[in-house]
Amino acid sequence: MxxxxxxxxxxxxxxxxxxxxxxxxxxxxxxxxxxxxxxxxxxxxxxxxxxxxxxxxxxxxxxxxxxxxxxxxxxxxxxxxxxxxxxxxxxxxxxxxxxxxxxxxxxxxxxxxxQELVCRHSQCDLHATTNILETGLASQCSTPFSPFDGTNTASARCCTSDITLAQFKTLKGKMDGTNPRATTVQEYLRGTAAFRTDLYSNNGTxxxxxxxxxxxxxxxxxxxxxxxxxxxxxxxxxxxxxxxxxxxxxxxxxxxxxxxxxxxxxxxxxxxxxxxxxxxxxxxxxxxxxxxxxxxxxxxxxxxxxxxxxxxxxxxxxxxxxxxxxxxxxxxxxxxxxxxxxxxxxxxxxxxxxxxxxxxxxxxxxxxxxxxxxxxxxxxxxxxxxxxxxxxxxxxxxxxxxxxxxxxxxxxxxxxxxxxxxxx
Known part of the structure; x- marks a missing residue:
């Protein structure tokens, strides 16, 4: 004891x-x-x-x-x-x-x-690790957001090579994760694993x-x-x-x-x-x-x-x-x-x-x-x-x-x- x-x-x-x-x-x-x-x-x-x-x-x-x-x-x-x-x-x-x-x-x-270097786990993970889909830069993503339609999962593909360094620096980091059954961008971005937390995820620099x-x-x-x-x-x-x-x-x-x-x-x-x-x-x-x-x-x-x-x-x-x-x-x-x-x-x-x-x-x-x-x-x-x-x-x-x-x-x-x- x-x-x-x-x-x-x-x-x-x-x-x-x-x-x-x-x-x-x-x-x-x-x-x-x-x-x-x-x-x-x-x-x-x-x-x-x-x-x-x-x-x-x-x-x-x-x-x-x-x-x-x-x-x-x-x-x-x-x-x-x-x-x-x-x-x-x-x-x-x-x-x-x-x-x-x-x-x-x-x-x-x-x-x-x-051709500037940045810190990202994958060249094409911005849709999962940043707020890019909620910004005007979403239009530059390699693959735009597509909602879950009952058969096909929600998806998007946004790469560092889609944007310039100056544009990259306007984004905010979030916890890695997406919601495959999302019908809106906001739902899609809420995909954090249950054993992690979003408490510190509002303003990632x-x-x-x-x-x-x-x-x-x-x-x-x-x-x-x-x-x-x-x-x-x-x-x-x-x-x-x-x-x-x-x-x-x-x-x-x-x-x-x-x-x-x-x-x-x-x-x-x-x-x-x-x-x-x-x-x-x-x-x-x-x-x-x-x-x-x-x-x-x-x-x-x-x-x-x-x-x-x-x-x-x-x-x-x-x-x-x-x-x-x-x-x-x-x-x-x-x-x-x-x-x-x-x-x-x-x-x-x-x-x-x-x-x-x-x-x-x-x-x-x-x-x-x-x-x-x-x-x-x-x-x-x-x-x-x-x-x-x-x-x-x-x-x-x-x-x-x-x-x-x-x-x-x-x-x-x-x-x-x-x-x-x-x-x-």
């Missing part, structure tokens, strides 16, 4: 601190204020309380009772900011992630009609890539830009090639004076990673190959499906590989989470590993969905988030984990990975 009350008291204090921080104007958050005032809120402690009893739970409970302050950690990577509650890739989302101790923040990079760099510099964090696979034919407008796009992204870090050791460029396209390694000097050394080859038949337990294999990737000069969570783990005969053959091979080849993404599945009582698909038999409560994270960190040795709510990974890093990953 004393342990439960200690956790509740700790969570209540953390909640008050988080609310106080949220009330401050974003423009008043200095780098010093953020790095000195890491606030995790109640969620990590809720997850610990929900864990099955065992050594890991007891270790995290002991950490929760400790009065030591939390620190920024590079192990905690903010996936699009903090989109469990804040509109992704907005200033507000990024500031929340930094406040929760994320040492690395992500800008997914897409390009506009006038969109950012260009250059603006994200300036913000991340202010916050004192490292940066992991992802070059998004184009949704339009390349070369764009007849002259903007894929290599132009890949180079432009890196060049904006050079121009801002960001040193290569603070940048982790990412792409699902191995050709992009090759380009950075071969043409962008030190910026290519931390290039991350995002491994989405499961869509091409990759089986984490069958090395014959890994083309190219881990040793070949290493021979190409790839130093970091980043697959989804489920590809790194499986279950043993006792339904315990253990490293997959894929994870063991990546480590054996000398590849550093980053995993994505925690806190995207909602409540885990039903097995966790797509991100936990390889360990569904071992997942039955939200506390299993930390069981999985512990296997990733201590049995596989991942160097970082993306999360939609960075407090979860920041808490773990401070408790059990501090010597290796927490910034000093």
């Amino acid at each position: 004393k342990r439960i009350w200690a956790l509740r008291s700790f969570a209540a204090a953390a909640t008050l601190a988080m609310v106080t921080a949220a009330c401050a104007s974003p423009s008043t958050h200095s780098n010093a204020a953020v790095t000195a005032s890491i606030e995790l809120g109640p969620r990590p402690y809720y997850l610990v309380a929900d864990m099955d009893d065992g050594p890991l739970k007891r270790a995290l409970e002991e950490c929760a009772r400790s009065p030591r302050p939390m620190k920024v950690s590079d192990f905690s990577i903010a996936h699009r900011g903090a989109p469990l509650q804040f509109p992704e890739h907005t200033e507000e989302s990024y500031r929340a992630a930094a406040r929760m101790g994320a040492g690395i923040l992500e800008c997914d990079v897409a390009f506009t009609k006038d 969109l950012l260009s890539h250059k603006e994200s760099i300036a913000l991340f510099q202010e916050l004192g964090v490292k940066m992991t830009p992802e070059l998004k696979t184009p949704s339009v034919a390349m070369p764009w407008q007849g002259n903007y090639t894929q290599q132009d796009y890949a180079h432009q992204m890196i060049e904006e870090y050079r121009e801002a004076g960001v040193t290569p050791d603070r940048v982790f460029p990412q792409s699902f396209l191995l050709d992009d990673v090759h380009y950075w390694i071969n043409h962008e000097g030190a910026y290519g050394k931390q290039a991350v190959f995002l491994d989405g080859r499961d869509s091409q038949g990759l089986d984490p337990e069958n090395p014959g499906t890994w083309q190219p294999d881990m040793d070949t990737l290493r021979g190409y000069g790839v130093n970091i590989i980043a697959p989804p969570l489920w590809m790194l783990v499986t279950t043993d005969s006792d339904n315990r989470i253990v490293p997959s053959a894929y994870a063991k091979a990546a480590s054996a080849a000398g590849l550093d590993i980053i995993a994505w993404s925690l806190e995207r599945s909602g409540p885990l009582a039903d097995g966790g969905g797509w991100y936990f698909q390889s360990v569904t038999p071992a997942i039955n409560n939200d506390g299993d988030t930390y069981t999985l994270l512990d296997v990733l960190a201590r049995q596989i040795g991942v160097i970082g984990v993306f999360s939609d709510w960075p407090a979860t990974t920041s808490f773990y890093a401070n408790c059990l990975q501090q010597d290796n990953h927490a910034s000093k």
Whole structure:
């Protein structure tokens, strides 16, 4: 009983601190204020309380009772900011992630009609992540809004390449989601998943890539830009090639004076990673190959499906590989989470590993969905988030984990990975 009350008291204090921080104007958050005032809120402690009893739970409970302050950690990577509650890739989302101790923040990079770079998860997601359909810019969308007609679902397609940077900056970010049964634009835009919230979704501030760099510099964090696979034919407008796009992204870090050791460029396209390694000097050394080859038949337990294999990737000069969570783990005969053959091979080849993404599945009582698909038999409560994270960190040795709510990974890093990953 004393342990439960200690956790509740700790969570209540953390909640008050988080609310106080949220009330401050974003423009008043200095780098010093953020790095000195890491606030995790109640969620990590809720997850610990929900864990099955065992050594890991007891270790995290002991950490929760400790009065030591939390620190920024590079192990905690903010996936699009903090989109469990804040509109992704907005200033507000990024500031929340930094406040929760994320040492690395992500800008997914897409390009506009006038070949400027902006932060969006997909080149063609503006209809789902912004208010564009409620503005005059809706007429420029690739595919206008079409309502649900009883048979065909509601749809629209609005791309960053449909509009200029100046036009993009007039939009507001919202929580990602659409309503497929909508008969009006207003209904269509109300598609937020039930486990997220619209409380912070009224005025999301969109950012260009250059603006994200300036913000991340202010916050004192490292940066992991992802070059998004184009949704339009390349070369764009007849002259903007894929290599132009890949180079432009890196060049904006050079121009801002960001040193290569603070940048982790990412792409699902191995050709992009090759380009950075071969043409962008030190910026290519931390290039991350995002491994989405499961869509091409990759089986984490069958090395014959890994083309190219881990040793070949290493021979190409790839130093970091980043697959989804489920590809790194499986279950043993006792339904315990253990490293997959894929994870063991990546480590054996000398590849550093980053995993994505925690806190995207909602409540885990039903097995966790797509991100936990390889360990569904071992997942039955939200506390299993930390069981999985512990296997990733201590049995596989991942160097970082993306999360939609960075407090979860920041808490773990401070408790059990501090010597290796927490910034000093």
